[in-house]
Amino acid sequence: MTTQGKSGGKESRISSLAQHHDRYSEDGLFLRYVRGQVRVFWPRLAFISLISLALAGLASPIVGVVSILIAGTAELIDSMFMRYAYRKLQAGVPSRGLRRISALTGLLHGFGMFLGAASPYWVGALFSQNQAVEIDPLFAICVLAGAALNAGLLMPYNLPAAIARLSVYTIAPFVLLFSSDSVLSQMELHLRLGGLAILDGTLFWYLHFVNRSFARTRSMLLTQALQQQELEGAYQRLLEQQVEAKRLALVARHANDSVLLIDENNKVNWVNEAFTRLTGYGFDEILDREPGDLLNHPDTDPDALDQILEGRRKARPFRMEILNRHKDGRDIWLETNQVPIRGEQGGEMSYIAIERDITAAKQNAQQLEEARQAAEEGSRAKSDFLATMSHEIRTPMNGVIGMAQLLEETDLDTDQKLYANTILSSAKTLLALINDILDLSKLDAGQISINPCDFDLHQCIDETIRLLRTQAEAKGLTLDVERDADLPRYLNGDDHRLRQILNNLVGNAIKFTEQGRVKVTVEAEPTSGGGVLLNCSIIDTGIGIPKEMLTGIFERFSQADAAISRRFGGSGLGLAISRRLAEAMDGRITVTSEIGTGSCFTLALPFALASAADITVAPVPERTGDTDGLSGLRVLVAEDNRVNRLLIQKFLKQTDLELEFAHDGAEAVDKVKSFEPDIILMDVSMPVMDGLEATRIIRSWGQPQPAIIALTANAFDTDREVCLAAGMNEFVTKPISRTQLLEVLASFAQAHRVQMTG
Missing domain, CATH: 3.30.565.10 (Histidine kinase-like ATPase, C-terminal domain)
Incomplete structure (x- = not known):
């Protein structure tokens, strides 16, 4: 019902101007002209018949017959075209081309009327051998004058056809008056010319009056249409406002969200039913009271209350979340969206507050936060687990691979070599699997x-x-x-x-x-x-x-x-x-x-x-196994694992360097003072004191510093960064081969000698 009424209102609002446009547009005027011509065809044909009968009685029957044939034929042609044009216009064809053709039919109609009215002057001469009788042209001029007046009335509707007819009706009297063979005196000539001038002047004044009256009428009707449109628009707007007010009232009353109308003194004037469902308080309990008196929770954030007051003071919309209390004592979280509104002509300020229960959303958010923290804790636990497992697996792997390498260098029979090779190959395969798992873990953690x-x-x-x-x-x-x-x-x-x-x-x-x-x-x-x-x-x-x-x-x-x-x-x-x-x-x-x-x-x-x-090409050290560069080097090994200490001792057995061992970080710190090593191979994870703390203590001293190389089973990039940040010079992961160990020692031994020689 509402939709139909609204649609009908739109049609009514545009009908006045649309009707005016339809009537006075070029197509509309021509349609009215055509419709009028079709409607008055029979009266016009009766008028022509009366004129022809009059000519038949006044002149001769043949004159009457010729007159009705010529004038009636012209009228019939014009009328047939008008009917054709009317059908085309109804079908939506533009009128411009039809108007041009109507000018031709109008010209033909004008000639037909002229020849019919003037038939006494030429029919006798055409059908009789005797000389034509002199006839006064007043009758024909009067007929043409009447036709001219009719054409003038139709000029606003079809200007081309009216001009065509009026051209014929203007010239015809001159032809009638001056086509006689009789000689006119000067006075008769002047009188005839004067009469024709008066006739034409009267006709032109009449045409001017008709067109001006038509324009005035058109302007007046346009003004009325505009006024009617304004009235209809105002009425329609009033109806729409009423409908909108009813719709808003229904929406506010039946909305799932709580709606409050609060005056400028922060007093509640109206609430909907959802407010009662949401808070437990009825309309009578909240009326003329401040919402906070009933709803504020002891744990309500004071900053939130200050923001509400600040928003109202500045008279601007605001949205926030606030902790409230239900009538039964339950905690409820509300999302309040408050918008200021002014009365008519800038009157008193009031607020519309729309509040939604977001308690479940808050609880879900809390659960999600707890789940996120649990996930992060799980990720940290996984990382810690992988780091621990990497260390715990690499530490014995260092012993397995190292001892297998040392075993290969001894004199073995065929089966023993096979066993040693199998142990070394299996250990390397296991190490590759450990490296893959660590790489994948780093990728998952975004640490690559x-x-x-x-x-x-x-x-x-x-x-x-x-x-x-x-x-x-x-x-x-x-x-x-x-x-x-x-x-x-x-x-x-x-x-x-x-x-x-x-x-x-x-x-x-x-x-x-x-x-x-x-x-x-x-x-x-x-x-x-x-x-x-x-x-x-x-x-x-x-x-x-x-x-x-x-x-x-x-x-x-x-x-x-x-x-x-x-x-x-x-x-x-x-x-x-x-x-x-x-x-x-x-x-x-x-x-x-x-x-x-x-x-x-x-x-x-x-x-x-x-x-x-x-591109800077780093020199590749030659793997010759030459240990001459290590002669006299003092190396301290801080390692808590007995197998790894034994392995390093075996790796460096054939070198001419001084080797000392420490079982934890604290012992390593003490032996640095007494042993004064050139290089320290420092494990990171050790009891009593780890390698990182020991390195920091050593680096804090002012005495000459040794090169400290992290020799650890920790393989993460973060472990490397931590070691370097603590002051270590290099980071080497276990398991380590004898060749790799010798190369590391040789590189730092050379750097140490350069430093010592200045």
Whole structure:
């Protein structure tokens, strides 16, 4: 009902002006002209018939017949076109073209009336051999004058047709008066001209009067239409305001949210039913009282109350959350949204307060916060667990691998060498699995850092492939590398992570290929930022991956089939780590594969360009095992694990250096004063005092400082940062090989001698 009324109101509001436009537009006026011409066809035809009868009686029957034929035919043609035009206008055809044609039919109609009225002057001469009788033209002029008056009345409706008719009716009297063969005197000539001038002047004045009256009437009707529109608009606005007021009242009364009307003195004037459901207080209990008198909680934040008062003082909308109390004593959290409103003509200020119960949302938020804290605590516990397990596993692994290496260097028979090699290989496999788990944990915790630097791409690829070629040749596989001819040599990025990803992808391809080859193609395409997108494709002729498993192949601990894990081994972490590393470098890894044909892994990584001048090549120490540079070096080993102390002692047995051991950090601090070492191999996790605290104490002394190398089972980047921040010079993770230990000692021994010699 409301919608229909509103729609009807819109139609009424535009009907006055629309009606005026329809009546007085070019199309509207022409439509009225056409409709009028069609309507008065028979009266006009009767008028022509009367004139023809009069001519038949006054002149001759043949004159009457000719007159009605000519004038009636012209009238009929004009009327037929008017009917045609009326149908076109009803169909929506524009009137401009029809108006032009109506000018032609109007001109034809004017000539027809002229020839019909003047038939006594030419019919006798045309049908009789005798000379025509002299006839006074007054009759014909009067008929044409009447026709001119009628055409003048229609001028505002169809100007072209009216001009066409009036042109004929203006010229016709001159033709009638001056077509006679009789000779006129000067006075008769002047009288006729004067009469025609008066007639034409009267006609033109009449036309001017008609058009001015029409314009005045049109303007008056337009004014009335505008006034009517304003009245209808005002009435419609009043109705809409009433409807809107009723609608708002219904909405406010039946809304789920509490609605309060508060005056400028902070007194409640009205509340809806939801207020009672929300707070337990009825309308009579809250009327003319301040809301806070009933609703404020003892624990309500005073700052929240001050903000409410400040918002009302500044007369601006505000929204906030506040703790209130239900009538039954329950705590309820309300979200209040208050908007100031003024009365008519800037009268008294009041407020509309819309309040919503957010107690459940607050409780959910609290639960989410507790869940978040629990999750963070769980993440911290997982990190602590991984760090602890890394330390606890790497510590014995250091002894296992180290002792296995020492065992390999002794004289062993064939079976003993096999046993030693098996122990060392299994330990390294276990260490690789531990490293993968730690890498994945770092990625999950967002602790993997990307360290870009300038590097030689060709060297990076060659060294990575060289390390893997031995595995391929051991299985009888061909490992090929194809580089694009335009492949840039020097890039800026994290080459260590690139090597790690390539090692995983190519190593996987070799592991799952039993015969054939593994092919690595490397290409680069320029990017809009001035760098390149490196595309590496690793194609193998291995067992392939089922299509339904392609999406899950990059999940952790995932392989295409459980039988594959038993057949080829592996933890299923390599691809998961590789994809996460690629994503951390803003790249991606994709795969295509067919069972029995092989797989193709594509690595795409963005890099910036670098130049050869930007690359600093670090010297690679020669692994000769020469210990001459360690002669006379004083080394203190702070290590609480007996096996690791024994292992380091065996590693350094053939060196000419002074070696001293401390079982904890406190003992290490004491022995630094007495032993005065050049280098300290400092474990981090030790009883009594850890290595970090011991390092800080040593660094606080003013005496010459030794080089302190962290030799620890902690392998996280954060552990490295903490060690360096404590004052250590280097960070080496366990397990450590004899060669690696000698290289570290040699590098710091050389630096120590340079320092001592100045």
